[in-house]
Amino acid sequence: MSAAYFIGASMHTVLGRGFPASIEAVRRAPSSPQRTLAEFAQQQHSVPYRLLSDDHPVDVERRLYRVLETVVEDALQAAGLTSVERAGVGLFMGSSSADISVAEARYRRELKEHTDAVALAGSSSLGNLAAWLCRKFDFRGPDFSFNTACTASANALVYADAMVRSGRLRHALVVGVELFNVITAMGFHGLQLLASGNMKPFDRTRDGLVLGEGCSALVLGPEPRGFGTFRLRGAGNICDTHSVSAAHPDGSTIAAVMGAALQSASLAAEQIATIKVHGTASLLNDEAEVAGMKRVFATLPPLCALKPFIGHTLGACGLNELLLFCAAAQEGFLIGTPGICASDSDLGVTLNQQACPLEPGNYMLNFFGFGGNNTSLIVSGDKV
Amino acid sequence: MTPLRIISSGNYCEPVTSDPPELKALVKDxxxxxxxxxxxxxxxxxxxxxxxxxxxxxxxxxxxxLASARGDLEVTLAVFDQLFRESQAPKPLSFINTVSNAACFYTAQQLQLSSRSSFVCNRYFAFESALQLAQLDLERGQVKAALVGVVDVVVPPLDRHRAHLGIAADVTPGEASHWLWLGDAGATFAASDVILAVEQHADYGALMKWLGTLTLTADTLISGGQFLNDPDLASIQREIGVRECFDYRSARAYYDSQSSAAVGDFLGRAAAGSQLLHINADPRGRYSAFMVRKGRGAENESG
Known part of the structure; x- marks a missing residue:
């Protein structure tokens, strides 16, 4: 079985478009999140949301496609794929909301025009975005759209990697996308999970999450190219049936998924140099995540959290956070979150505070989602 | 590929001509x-x-x-209308269930499973996509057994549902849930019902090249998925020399993932030892194929 290297990538979040801007931003402390209005019928609510830099939610019916096209084209160019190689690409898409932002905008416009408008008319497949990308870039490989909540793009990566390593595909494109939409904003508002300020995972003063927009793309191929020697070394995925909305509080199922990832990577816990936590800053999930890590690691390696910088990008967080982490690792540093979980929290852990040197090694990145879908990735690599 | 043993199949498929039937009692049963x-x-x-x-x-x-072309259309439409027509924020559980893998959660919970779960969508190859992922995991030894399913739901009123599906007013929509329990074929290969191949091809030429590598026995049947047009099916049949078609669709109500019904129908009706080659297509001219063989049964296994 051959390897599948990260050979070209691109991302666009609140931190900026592309890696230089993102890296520059994560060398500093996270900024305060902005608030935006979620408008529906005659109501509007202000919700914390980290919107894409320099592309705010206007012209919503076209915005998603514009963002996707740019990010995917940038990743393909970074990977240096020829037109023949592009044609053979298999597409692995991960998103929670897919093109819901477009469907919402269209429905609201049509409702203003006539009261018998139909929601999702002509747009009721969760595979729409993947189909659009395949047409746009003339990909002729298979396409898969993963809809497993906050693990969607992480799971997309797992299967893209497997397809390349098995030789079924020479190149795979993984895409994670999540843009502002009213259903998501009001759904999390209804769940009372939104923070009053920034996200503070594992911190005593944590009070919820900030939603974020993000779109990222990663090309996998059988030989290392531009993105160093980074590759997915192992992964675990387990369905936690304790609750549809929260992990088992004793950490057992989170420990199990991390154990599955270690086994898949043929590594012992002591060989993990650092953990990128999921860290949603909600009481139940933070407790479960820390309990799970303590079950697996006799001594915890340095922990880093990325949601304080980009918000929770839901189905896209798997790829957004992976690429942000790897881009910093490529520059030789581990991202820090000054002032967030600086001293022992009530959970008995601390987060890395300042950007500090990060040696080449094995890194664990954890993602946990609604519907009990938990995924742990282990990435290995070195800069070129 | 490594053949996959079909341990069992489970099916629900009903046409819907008025309000869909209540399902609570059936679920409990x-x-x-x-x-x-x-x-x-x-x-x-x-x-x-x-x-x-x-x-x-x-x-x-x-x-x-679990795969579906459209996910949980019922709960998604309800949330749209609550929000934009009735001006109500989504109820917490409704919002959580808009994530379609909630169905994986309840399936795993009720059957007491604690392995992987995936929810994947593809408009034209929903079942085939799930099958490919399961096959990949089984082949790599990531899992020992797999439950592979598709679900299609009808959300009344029927006129609106037909509009969502893009089907004509005289077409009867249906609800369906087709599942396979799969494992490693191993030593029981000859006796077992097996999936011999799951493939996706970029175009007609690539499909025909792959078909040319197959050994098709005299008792191989061919069937076309709902998105493969009849002339293409006839052309493929002629080129590979398969004599007989297997029809599992003509009396079936319309739903997106009809391919998934082919396996159960074939195993229920075919003679032991016969094979089914199933081919589907999408509008961009990509092809998806799988091949199933009905086992000879344990009593007929020799050596």
Whole structure:
């Protein structure tokens, strides 16, 4: 079985478009999140949301496609794929909301025009975005759209990697996308999970999450190219049936998924140099995540959290956070979150505070989602 | 590829000509308990998966692969209308269930499974996509067994539902939940019902090249998926020299994932030892194929 290297990538979040801007931003402390209005019928609510830099939610019916096209084209160019190689690409898409932002905008416009408008008319497949990308870039490989909540793009990566390593595909494109939409904003508002300020995972003063927009793309191929020697070394995925909305509080199922990832990577816990936590800053999930890590690691390696910088990008967080982490690792540093979980929290852990040197090694990145879908990735690599 | 043993299949498929039937009692009958606060999509998943288990205890390390072209359309449409027509924020559980893998959660919970779960969408190859993922995991040894299913739900009124599906006013829509319980064929290969191949091809030429590598026995049948047009099916049949078509669709109500019904129908009607080659297509001229063989049964296994 051959390897599948990260050979070209691109991302666009609140931190900026592309890696230089993102890296520059994560060398500093996270900024305060902005608030935006979620408008529906005659109501509007202000919700914390980290919107894409320099592309705010206007012209919503076209915005998603514009963002996707740019990010995917940038990743393909970074990977240096020829037109023949592009044609053979298999597409692995991960998103929670897919093109819901477009469907919402269209429905609201049509409702203003006539009261018998139909929601999702002509747009009721969760595979729409993947189909659009395949047409746009003339990909002729298979396409898969993963809809497993906050693990969607992480799971997309797992299967893209497997397809390349098995030789079924020479190149795979993984895409994670999540843009502002009213259903998501009001759904999390209804769940009372939104923070009053920034996200503070594992911190005593944590009070919820900030939603974020993000779109990222990663090309996998059988030989290392531009993105160093980074590759997915192992992964675990387990369905936690304790609750549809929260992990088992004793950490057992989170420990199990991390154990599955270690086994898949043929590594012992002591060989993990650092953990990128999921860290949603909600009481139940933070407790479960820390309990799970303590079950697996006799001594915890340095922990880093990325949601304080980009918000929770839901189905896209798997790829957004992976690429942000790897881009910093490529520059030789581990991202820090000054002032967030600086001293022992009530959970008995601390987060890395300042950007500090990060040696080449094995890194664990954890993602946990609604519907009990938990995924742990282990990435290995070195800069070129 | 490594053949996959079909341990069992479970099916639910009903045309819907007025309001869809109540499913609560059927769910309770099949899974043995009243599952609260779930919609039709999850109910259908439980019915199909539960029938696939057929009262047996499926090993806990069995993974769940659920596919659909449109996901939980019922709960998604309800949230749209609550928000934009009635000006109400989504109820917490409704919002959580808009994530379609909630159906994987309830399936795993009711069958007491604790392995992987995936929810994957593809407009034209929903079943084939889930099958590919399961095959990949089984082949790599990531899982020991897999439950592979598809669910299609009808959301009345029927005129609106037909508009969502893009079907004509005289076409009867249907609800379906088709599941396969798969494992490694291993030593039981000859006796077992098996999936011999799962493939996707970029175009007609690539499909025909692959078909040219197959050994098609005289008792091989061919069937076309709902998105493969009849002339293409006839052309493929002629080129590879398969004499007989297997029809599993002509009396079937319309739903997106009809391919998934081919396996169960074939195993129920075909002679031991015969094979089914199933080919589907999408509008961009990509092809998806799978091949199933009906086992000879344990009593006929020799050597």
């Amino acid at each position: 099949i899974v043995g308990t009243h599952v609260r606060r779930i919609g039709r999509f999850i109910q259908l998943a439980l019915i199909g998966a539960g029938r696939c288990a057929a009262g047996e205890r499926i090993p806990p390390d069995t993974a769940v692969y």
